[in-house]
Amino acid sequence: MRFKRKDKNNQISFAPDVQRAYYRASSINKGAKIQFRIGFVLLAIPLVLFLINIFYRPYDTTSMNMSERFVTPDSKHWFGTDNYGRDIFTRVMSGLPLTIIISIGINLIGCSSGLLIGALSGYYGGTVDYWGNRISDALLSIPAILMGMLFVATFGNGIWQVIVALGIMFIPSYMRVIRSGFLEYRQRNFVKRLQLLGASSGRIIWRHLFPQIRTRLMSAIALGFANAILAESSLSFLGLGVPPSQITWGRMLKDAQGFLFQAPWSAIAPGLMIVTLVLGSFFISNGLKQISQQRSLA
Amino acid sequence: MQNDLTKSEYILKVEHLKVVSAQGAELVRDVSLKIKPGEIVGLVGESGSGKSISTMAIAGILPEGISIAQGNIFFKGQDITRITAQDRCKINGNQLGIIYQDASQSLNPLIRIGKQIDEVLKIHTNLNPKERRNRVYGTMRAVNLSDVEKLAKRYPHELSGGQRQRVLIAMAIINNPELLIADEPTTALDVSVQAQIIELIKLINFSRKTSVLYISHDFSTVKKLCDRVYVLYQGIPVEVGATTQIIMQPQHMYTKLLLESIPTPEKRGQHLMIMRARTKDYRGSATNCLFAERCPKVFERCRQELPDMYEMCDGHQAACFLLDK
Amino acid sequence: MARYILQKAGQMLITLLLIVFIVFIMFELIPGNPARIMLGMNASQEQITALELELGINEPLPLKIKNYFAGLIQGDLGRSIRFDKPVGELIGAAAPTTFSLAIYAFILIIVLSVPLALLAARKQGSFFDNSIRFVTETTLAIPPFFMAIILMLIFRTTQLGLSSGQGNLASPGFLRQFLMPALAIALSRVAMAMEFLRDAIIEQKRMFYTRAAVGKGATKSRILFFHIFRNSLVPFVTVLGLILAEVFGGSIIIEQVFLLPGLGRLLVTAVEARDFPLTQGIIILIAIVVIVVNFLVDLINQFIDPRIRLSDVKSEKSNLWTQLSYKLKFRKDIKR
Numbered sequence: 011m012r013f014k015r016k017d018k019n020n021q022i023s024f025a026p027d028v029q030r031a032y033y034r035a036s037s038i039n040k041g042a043k044i045q046f047r048i049g050f051v052l053l054a055i056p057l058v059l060f061l062i063n064i065f066y067r068p069y070d071t072t073s074m075n076m077s078e079r080f081v082t083p084d085s086k087h088w089f090g091t092d093n094y095g096r097d098i099f100t101r102v103m104s105g106l107p108l109t110i111i112i113s114i115g116i117n118l119i120g121c122s123s124g125l126l127i128g129a130l131s132g133y134y135g136g137t138v139d140y141w142g143n144r145i146s147d148a149l150l151s152i153p154a155i156l157m158g159m160l161f162v163a164t165f166g167n168g169i170w171q172v173i174v175a176l177g178i179m180f181i182p183s184y185m186r187v188i189r190s191g192f193l194e195y196r197q198r199n200f201v202k203r204l205q206l207l208g209a210s211s212g213r214i215i216w217r218h219l220f221p222q223i224r225t226r227l228m229s230a231i232a233l234g235f236a237n238a239i240l241a242e243s244s245l246s247f248l249g250l251g252v253p254p255s256q257i258t259w260g261r262m263l264k265d266a267q268g269f270l271f272q273a274p275w276s277a278i279a280p281g282l283m284i285v286t287l288v289l290g291s292f293f294i295s296n297g298l299k300q301i302s303q304q305r306s307l308a
Numbered sequence: 309m310q311n312d313l314t315k316s317e318y319i320l321k322v323e324h325l326k327v328v329s330a331q332g333a334e335l336v337r338d339v340s341l342k343i344k345p346g347e348i349v350g351l352v353g354e355s356g357s358g359k360s361i362s363t364m365a366i367a368g369i370l371p372e373g374i375s376i377a378q379g380n381i382f383f384k385g386q387d388i389t390r391i392t393a394q395d396r397c398k399i400n401g402n403q404l405g406i407i408y409q410d411a412s413q414s415l416n417p418l419i420r421i422g423k424q425i426d427e428v429l430k431i432h433t434n435l436n437p438k439e440r441r442n443r444v445y446g447t448m449r450a451v452n453l454s455d456v457e458k459l460a461k462r463y464p465h466e467l468s469g470g471q472r473q474r475v476l477i478a479m480a481i482i483n484n485p486e487l488l489i490a491d492e493p494t495t496a497l498d499v500s501v502q503a504q505i506i507e508l509i510k511l512i513n514f515s516r517k518t519s520v521l522y523i524s525h526d527f528s529t530v531k532k533l534c535d536r537v538y539v540l541y542q543g544i545p546v547e548v549g550a551t552t553q554i555i556m557q558p559q560h561m562y563t564k565l566l567l568e569s570i571p572t573p574e575k576r577g578q579h580l581m582i583m584r585a586r587t588k589d590y591r592g593s594a595t596n597c598l599f600a601e602r603c604p605k606v607f608e609r610c611r612q613e614l615p616d617m618y619e620m621c622d623g624h625q626a627a628c629f630l631l632d633k
Numbered sequence: 634m635a636r637y638i639l640q641k642a643g644q645m646l647i648t649l650l651l652i653v654f655i656v657f658i659m660f661e662l663i664p665g666n667p668a669r670i671m672l673g674m675n676a677s678q679e680q681i682t683a684l685e686l687e688l689g690i691n692e693p694l695p696l697k698i699k700n701y702f703a704g705l706i707q708g709d710l711g712r713s714i715r716f717d718k719p720v721g722e723l724i725g726a727a728a729p730t731t732f733s734l735a736i737y738a739f740i741l742i743i744v745l746s747v748p749l750a751l752l753a754a755r756k757q758g759s760f761f762d763n764s765i766r767f768v769t770e771t772t773l774a775i776p777p778f779f780m781a782i783i784l785m786l787i788f789r790t791t792q793l794g795l796s797s798g799q800g801n802l803a804s805p806g807f808l809r810q811f812l813m814p815a816l817a818i819a820l821s822r823v824a825m826a827m828e829f830l831r832d833a834i835i836e837q838k839r840m841f842y843t844r845a846a847v848g849k850g851a852t853k854s855r856i857l858f859f860h861i862f863r864n865s866l867v868p869f870v871t872v873l874g875l876i877l878a879e880v881f882g883g884s885i886i887i888e889q890v891f892l893l894p895g896l897g898r899l900l901v902t903a904v905e906a907r908d909f910p911l912t913q914g915i916i917i918l919i920a921i922v923v924i925v926v927n928f929l930v931d932l933i934n935q936f937i938d939p940r941i942r943l944s945d946v947k948s949e950k951s952n953l954w955t956q957l958s959y960k961l962k963f964r965k966d967i968k969r
Contacts, residue, residue, distance in 0.1 A: 148651035151923040153882025156916050163904045163912045164659050240776050244886050247778045248901050274786050281779040289774040369847045401850030413841035416860050418938055428849050463939050
């Protein structure tokens with residue numbers, strides 16, 4: 011392997027790890043493969059529900075049917091019905107798009123800001139790094155839902171409030187991932203060589219350093235997706251954030267708590283959906299992480 | 309002591325040791341060696357020759373996944389290849405002291421020096437704390453550490469490389485072991501400190517009558533220290549003999565080339581003999597002379613058979629067909 | 634050592650000021666008239682003017698900041714609008730429940746994660762190791778409130794004997810009463826603590842000094858507890874400090890599930906009523922506790938590992954953070 015550092019055109023590669031990663035791409039280790047498999051299977055369940063949801067809903071999500079209260083799960087109502095006789099399967103299904111939109115929004119804010127701050131403080135270090143760290147320390151010392159609550163107290167309930175508040179709280183973890191990646195590679199010789207060649211900082215950051223941490227970032231995004239779902243559902247469970255007119259799993263759980271022993275399925279169905287999505291993302295994240303670790307060890 | 313020796317005249321006797329990894333690679337192929345009481349024996353070889361693995365096997369500290377496949381190791385007449393963990397704990401640190409290559413990593417970074425040396429006594433003796441302390445200080449002085457009271461309260465990262473190596477030696481000899489295994493104790497050190505450590509090992513051997521198994525890739529230190537030398541090549545000893553014999557009249561081509569490649573003042577202005585590089589890393593079992601691919605005097609037989617040890621004169625043996633007359 | 638502590642204390646102060654500032658500045662961002670929003674639509678003009686005066690809403694910003702910090706230093710967190718009581722008093726009444734719950738959950742996390750980690754680290758990649766990790770990974774994916782509901786369903790009860798009043802560490806029967814809420818918080822966090830300890834132990838096992846200890850003749854248990862465990866403690870303690878914020882977050886939700894009269898319930902009420910002084914007070918209190926505990930963690934670590942004093946701890950810790958937020962497994966699988 012050691013002698014294969016030159017690429018096809020016999021040019022010396024500046025980023026040996028990327029090169030080696032290609033050589034190794036065929037040999038993703040078994041552990042990562044299993045993780046991916048479990049992850050994709052778990053994520054496939056909500057995905058199928060999501061697709062069905064677009065074209066067809068078996069029942070109306072809001073209309074009440076007092077004759078069919080607390081129906082146990084059967085062939086007609088797969089997950090049973092709740093205290094207003096609404097079909098839980100339908101409600102769970104229609105809660106999915108909102109959850110996904112909110113999670114994506116949160117991670118867009120968190121990832122883009124985290125990437126910017128992390129790259130700057132990781133590459134330049136010094137004062138930028140110090141203050142970046144202080145701010146992220148401060149943000150990390152409040153639980154994410156507290157920030158969500160602060161935003162709701164300030165701006166009232168609303169989807170945007172949730173996305174922005176949690177998005178801000180997700181910046182530090184992205185920042186840390188990217189910063190540590192940059193710190194690790196900044197000292198490598200290929201970066202020094204590029205600096206000697208007169209490559210601009212922007213070019214080094216974007217063309218040479220960023221590709222090194224791409225897999226890690228993807229892993230962090232998968233994890234962030236899971237954590238966003240957890241945080242959002244926590245807020246909804248407290249009855250804050252997403253307005254009551256919208257169906258969210260957290261709020262379904264909150265409502266179900268009132269008749270938990272009469273209709274346990276009404277709590278288990280949305281809860282299981284959360285766990286499925288989150289666990290699926292966890293596994294994908296772990297698989298990606300294993301690959302990225304293999305690369306950085308290579 | 310006397311009783312033990314009647315059982316076997318060797319303090320350590322290794323017979324046909326074979327060590328394999330979990331993947332089946334043969335790391336040590338067929339090593340036999342003997343150490344008499346009070347003797348300093350050198351084990352020389354390039355990296356990957358299996359010299360460190362052999363010593364790990366002797367000390368029972370093989371890494372996970374690597375195991376002894378064949379052979380016996382007799383320590384004072386007792387086979388220690390298949391003893392229980394408890395019996396092993398009684399031998400290690402007590403009758404068998406080990407000095408490691410990398411002193412900075414072989415000391416626990418979070419525990420004070422004194423306490424780490426003391427641990428050996430705590431495990432193996434019933435002395436009270438005061439006696440233990442005195443003995444720790446005594447041993448530390450014996451390995452030429454100065455200002456020991458202060459030093460004992462330091463952490464490993466506050467010491468110099470030479471000091472750390474001395475602390476490791478103190479740890480190894482504090483219970484007056486009968487055998488001291490020194491696994492390249494000088495590689496990480498400056499040349500001046502190297503010489504001091506060599507002298508120290510010599511002194512320990514002289515004053516405590518400790519046998520020493522000294523592992524090195526460096527003939528110059530071996531020359532200064534050892535009585536007898538085993539030259540190891542790819543897990544097989546290729547030449548055995550008294551140090552002077554091997555230095556003056558090396559018989560195996562590998563030993564010859566090794567010695568030739570040391571730059572000495574006498575060779576000034578001449579070309580150094582350079583051995584051909586190893587082209588393949590062969591890890592299967594040996595069917596022919598393993599040195600054949602690099603040997604300048606290779607002939608047909610080398611590629612077909614595995615040479616035996618041929619004895620030249622008392623104790624000087626080499627595994628080469630050129631000697632088969 | 635003194636220098637290290639001073640440096641850490643300085644960082645802690647900066648972080649504290651930042652967090653107070655963030656919370657304070659949110660108040661300035663309230664769209665429209667804060668007093669009207671807080672008092673609701675039915676408030677009269679006099680009430681609003683009175684509140685404006687009390688909160689000093691119309692004063693210039695620097696003066697407001699000065700007043701707020703001055704009040705904070707004296708322990709004055711303002712006055713709750715919803716309850717018409719000093720915020721300090723309200724928090725004082727509710728805090729013991731939350732803190733007891735958090736401490737209980739925290740102890741549960743340690744009690745559960747240490748043995749699990751020791752067992753899992755015995756043989757890396759064994760069936761036992763994998764199954765422990767799979768189970769804890771799954772509990773990590775279960776949000777605390779769902780965990781609480783599962784626990785309720787399993788034990789068929791919502792009543793925990795906490796019919797009235799607030800329990801805290803001192804009250805009799807606390808351990809039994811609070812077991813379910815504490816377990817609900819702890820179970821979802823055990824995975825993190827466990828994995829970090831496990832990874833640290835596995836890493837330390839590969840270290841040369843462990844091998845050297847075998848050479849000394851130390852027994853397996855001696856090596857594990859005298860050498861390896863101690864060396865694995867620094868990442869573990871650090872992670873515990875970092876988990877603390879999550880434990881508080883969890884306990885805020887769990888109080889809602891089990892109807893415990895703690896800070897979480899108070900906070901939800903405050904947020905729903907847009908009672909800003911109370912919200913600010915609770916958030917700042919929790920942030921202060923988390924920051925101070927993390928400062929203590931730094932101090933403890935420095936006693937465990939004297940090298941920390943010398944090296945740049947900042948990078949060490951942020952590295953840990955990366956791993957935590959990333960649940961990095963230190964799997965340096967060496968292919969032989």
